[in-house]
Amino acid sequence: NAGVTQTPKFQVLKTGQSMTLQCAQDMNHEYMSWYRQDPGMGLRLIHYSVGAGITDQGEVPNGYNVSRSTTEDFPLRLLSAAPSQTSVYFCASRRGGGSYEQYFGPGTRLTVT
Amino acid sequence: KQEVTQIPAALSVPEGENLVLNCSFTDSAIYNLQWFRQDPGKGLTSLLLIQSSQREQTSGRLNASLDKSSGRSTLYIAASQPGDSATYLCAVVSNDYKLSFGAGTTVTVRA
Numbered sequence: 398n399a400g401v402t403q404t405p406k407f408q409v410l411k412t413g414q415s416m417t418l419q420c421a422q423d424m425n426h427e428y429m430s431w432y433r434q435d436p437g438m439g440l441r442l443i444h445y446s447v448g449a450g451i452t453d454q455g456e457v458p459n460g461y462n463v464s465r466s467t468t469e470d471f472p473l474r475l476l477s478a479a480p481s482q483t484s485v486y487f488c489a490s491r492r493g494g495g496s497y498e499q500y501f502g503p504g505t506r507l508t509v510t
Numbered sequence: 511k512q513e514v515t516q517i518p519a520a521l522s523v524p525e526g527e528n529l530v531l532n533c534s535f536t537d538s539a540i541y542n543l544q545w546f547r548q549d550p551g552k553g554l555t556s557l558l559l560i561q562s563s564q565r566e567q568t569s570g571r572l573n574a575s576l577d578k579s580s581g582r583s584t585l586y587i588a589a590s591q592p593g594d595s596a597t598y599l600c601a602v603v604s605n606d607y608k609l610s611f612g613a614g615t616t617v618t619v620r621a
Contacts, residue, residue, distance in 0.1 A: 499544060499603075
């Protein structure tokens with residue numbers, strides 16, 4: 398059981414470039430989400446999905462797109478990178494409903510220059 | 511909108527002292543509360559999950575309490591060790607199923 402995996406671990410982009418952060422889980426979890434973590438601000442929800450084919454916006458969705466074509470995968474796309482998107486990105490998953498433990502991936506550290 | 515606050519932001523204690531970390535949240539309509547540990551440059555490790563119907567949860571030297579009506583949770587770490595040095599994050603799942611995080615308490619245990 399690999400749990401939640403994320404690739405890449407580190408990435409440097411130039412302003413205006415686009416890229417996709419990959420996230421996969423092998424626990425058959427319905428709920429998946431993306432967070433960004435910035436110093437002193439805790440983790441903030443970017444986008445989430447309650448199941449394949451269903452996505453919704455979180456607290457800070459601007460500049461990011463997501464899709465959920467399978468239960469296992471939930472990629473996060475940066476459309477046109479900006480320095481304000483320099484952050485650490487975490488993907489998480491859990492079973493459906495609100496009562497279950499959330500599992501996190503190891504994170505992707507992104508720098509936009 | 512759920513707001514989660516953790517006080518203090520940082521804490522330094524000598525080895526062997528008990529740690530008390532506080533978490534408060536504004537909306538008491540929650541499903542559960544989860545405590546995480548994060549080491550520098552690493553991901554989040556789940557420590558304890560307390561369901562909204564529970565008052566406390568224990569794992570080894572860790573004990574977490576939940577007072578949903580007052581919007582508070584406390585994480586106790588007994589007999590602290592240098593290996594307990596990390597940032598501890600509190601997060602709540604609200605009725606909209608979203609997880610809201612506090613900014614964390616950074617703990618340093620001095621040998």
